Amino acid sequence: MIxxxxxxxxxxxxxxxxxxxxxxxxxxxxxxxxxAAAVVGGPAAAQAAAEAVAARGAERVYVLAHASLEQFxxxxxxxxxxxxxxxxxxxxxxxxxxxxxRSLAPRLAVSLRTGLASDVTEVAVGPDKHMRxxxxxxxxxLVTQLSLTGxxxxxxxxxxxxxxxEASGKKGEIIPFAVDPSVFKFKSRFVSFAPEQTSExxxxxxxxxxxxxxxxxxxxxFELIRKLAQALGAGVGASRATVDAGWIPYRHQVGLTGRxxxxxxxxxxxxxxxxxxxxxxxxxxxxxxxxxxxxCPMMKLANYAVQGDLYEIIPAIIAExxxxxxxAPHPAGAAA
Amino acid sequence: xxxxxxVCVKHTPSxxxxxxxxxxxKVKTDGLQYAIxxxxxxxxxxxxxxxxxxxxxxxxxxxxxxxxxEEALRAALALGCDEGVLLSDPSFEGIDxxxxxxLLSLAVKKLSASKPVGLALCGKQTNDNESGQVGQALAAxxxxxxxxxxxxxxxxxxxxxxVERSIEDGVETIELDLPAVLSxxxxxxxxxxxxxxxxxxxxxxxxxxxxxxDLQADAAVVGAAARVVPLASAPPPARGGGVLIQGASAQExxxxxxxxxxxxxxx
Numbered sequence: 319m320i321x322x323x324x325x326x327x328x329x330x331x332x333x334x335x336x337x338x339x340x341x342x343x344x345x346x347x348x349x350x351x352x353x354a355a356a357v358v359g360g361p362a363a364a365q366a367a368a369e370a371v372a373a374r375g376a377e378r379v380y381v382l383a384h385a386s387l388e389q390f391x392x393x394x395x396x397x398x399x400x401x402x403x404x405x406x407x408x409x410x411x412x413x414x415x416x417x418x419x420r421s422l423a424p425r426l427a428v429s430l431r432t433g434l435a436s437d438v439t440e441v442a443v444g445p446d447k448h449m450r451x452x453x454x455x456x457x458x459x460l461v462t463q464l465s466l467t468g469x470x471x472x473x474x475x476x477x478x479x480x481x482x483x484e485a486s487g488k489k490g491e492i493i494p495f496a497v498d499p500s501v502f503k504f505k506s507r508f509v510s511f512a513p514e515q516t517s518e519x520x521x522x523x524x525x526x527x528x529x530x531x532x533x534x535x536x537x538x539x540f541e542l543i544r545k546l547a548q549a550l551g552a553g554v555g556a557s558r559a560t561v562d563a564g565w566i567p568y569r570h571q572v573g574l575t576g577r578x579x580x581x582x583x584x585x586x587x588x589x590x591x592x593x594x595x596x597x598x599x600x601x602x603x604x605x606x607x608x609x610x611x612x613x614c615p616m617m618k619l620a621n622y623a624v625q626g627d628l629y630e631i632i633p634a635i636i637a638e639x640x641x642x643x644x645x646a647p648h649p650a651g652a653a654a
Numbered sequence: 655x656x657x658x659x660x661v662c663v664k665h666t667p668s669x670x671x672x673x674x675x676x677x678x679x680k681v682k683t684d685g686l687q688y689a690i691x692x693x694x695x696x697x698x699x700x701x702x703x704x705x706x707x708x709x710x711x712x713x714x715x716x717x718x719x720x721x722x723x724e725e726a727l728r729a730a731l732a733l734g735c736d737e738g739v740l741l742s743d744p745s746f747e748g749i750d751x752x753x754x755x756x757l758l759s760l761a762v763k764k765l766s767a768s769k770p771v772g773l774a775l776c777g778k779q780t781n782d783n784e785s786g787q788v789g790q791a792l793a794a795x796x797x798x799x800x801x802x803x804x805x806x807x808x809x810x811x812x813x814x815x816x817v818e819r820s821i822e823d824g825v826e827t828i829e830l831d832l833p834a835v836l837s838x839x840x841x842x843x844x845x846x847x848x849x850x851x852x853x854x855x856x857x858x859x860x861x862x863x864x865x866x867x868d869l870q871a872d873a874a875v876v877g878a879a880a881r882v883v884p885l886a887s888a889p890p891p892a893r894g895g896g897v898l899i900q901g902a903s904a905q906e907x908x909x910x911x912x913x914x915x916x917x918x919x920x921x
Contacts, residue, residue: 392799396794420803421803424755424789425790425791428755434787434882436787437785455782455887458890460673460887462884462885464882464884466881506801507829509826510826511824511825512826514824569820593670619893623897623899630904634905634907635908643921
């Protein structure tokens with residue numbers, strides 16, 4: 319059995335579980351084993367999540383519901399899942415390499431006395447029937463293949479590495495798995511959650527990202543980046559230099575010391591492409607670079623390189639987007 | 655009440671840009687420059703700041719690695735850590751995060767025999783393997799509470815820590831009873847530079863070396879029964895040649911680009 323661990327964040331199912339199910343389906347088909355999922359959370363949230371997951375590809379969904387699991391705590395979730403895994407003995411366990419997954423998976427792996435591959439971009443089955451994974455290392459300068467031989471074989475999957483499994487006609491079986499409240503005496507407690515005061519798209523699961531770099535010249539430049547991001551329905555990213563300069567908060571930083579992203583479209587504006595930035599975004603499907611220097615690494619890497627002053631190019635793109643969508647007149651003088 | 659803080663550091667290649675691989679698909683290590691893992695610098699700095707906040711506290715730096723890893727500990731001592739211990743043994747070569755965390759847990763227990771460790775700090779990941787596992791795995795071996803991706807420690811004393819964790823859509827506040835393990839992110843502080851005095855003292859410092867026997871390490875955990883077996887490494891596949899968007903004006907270029915984005919169904 320392949321077990322995909324769904325993430326419930328503040329009562330809501332995070333859709334990365336459907337990416338896990340796509341990867342899990344691939345393993346399940348190669349091994350001829352069933353595909354299962356587990357949801358861990360407060361009773362109401364866990365039940366709702368289980369219904370959603372059962373409708374989209376999981377043949378079985380184990381529900382670990384308890385009031386003390388309402389918020390994520392490493393010790394609580396690891397202990398609950400350890401009980402399930404020891405009983406049901408899945409051969410493979412997949413989690414997302416989200417903040418929660420990265421916090422939980424190493425603890426769970428050690429408590430099961432097994433190994434873990436982090437942040438993998440591809441899963442497969444080797445000739446020895448063990449799971450093989452591909453993952454980047456050394457700031458994206460190497461791609462490494464690993465074979466997992468522990469029991470279970472565990473991996474966290476990079477968000478957006480696989481498409482999300484769509485609804486299937488079949489509905490999976492929902493199986494409540496009793497968790498013993500008496501064991502939940504933990505030494506850590508959830509205190510509060512402060513959501514980000516923003517309507518911006520979350521970077522790590524964004525399908526499109528518009529990023530700004532030193533070429534913006536000043537903090538106000540991010541207003542233009544935000545406008546383009548809005549026009550494209552994209553998240554806002556930034557290079558380390560702009561974060562260090564205080565132009566934009568750290569949570570927007572893409573790169574080795576920031577976030578690793580893998581959107582379908584990455585638009586790099588005024589980013590020359592230092593290796594530590596490339597490490598965080600070079601796996602994007604399509605890269606667009608806007609820069610005055612046609613020879614900088616980002617322009618060389620890009621699928622589409624636009625040479626020019628971003629303060630002229632970006633407004634022109636925004637105007638063109640509005641025009642093709644038919645909600646603005648053709649800008650005067652444009653010879654498209 | 656004071657705290658005994660352990661900070662875990664790794665000696666890693668200081669630049670990952672020039673990494674190359676040999677014929678067998680392994681990383682070529684000769685000629686590489688090594689330094690303290692950049693992510694661990696934030697853990698060291700935070701340990702020193704907590705030492706300053708909680709009177710009478712001490713900081714012990716731990717590293718698992720070959721003889722050269724002593725340099726990472728000297729760097730930590732130069733910054734103000736009180737002691738450094740290198741966990742080194744021929745049988746530790748090529749171990750994974752699982753076994754590294756196990757060895758660190760044994761060292762924490764050994765240190766605790768004379769002065770109980772109340773807090774272990776780690777960086778969020780290394781810049782070489784980037785597995786980001788050691789902090790949480792260490793907590794699991796010790797059976798201590800833990801929290802990763804910590805961006806702020808608003809309060810801490812010898813019994814409790816209140817911490818802020820960065821997640822995708824905001825910030826969670828967690829309270830942990832000590833002893834506990836915390837993994838920190840870059841946002842938490844700005845690391846100091848070593849003082850000249852610190853540098854001089856660190857050169858003379860004696861760094862004990864604990865091997866498998868000193869730690870009473872279980873060979874079955876550390877040794878050959880690898881759970882994660884590296885097969886091969888390769889440079890990432892090259893991206894196809896890009897296209898330079900043509901056009902006499904910004905408007906023309908914008909129109910060309912938007913046309914491409916439309917073809918690709920981004921619009």
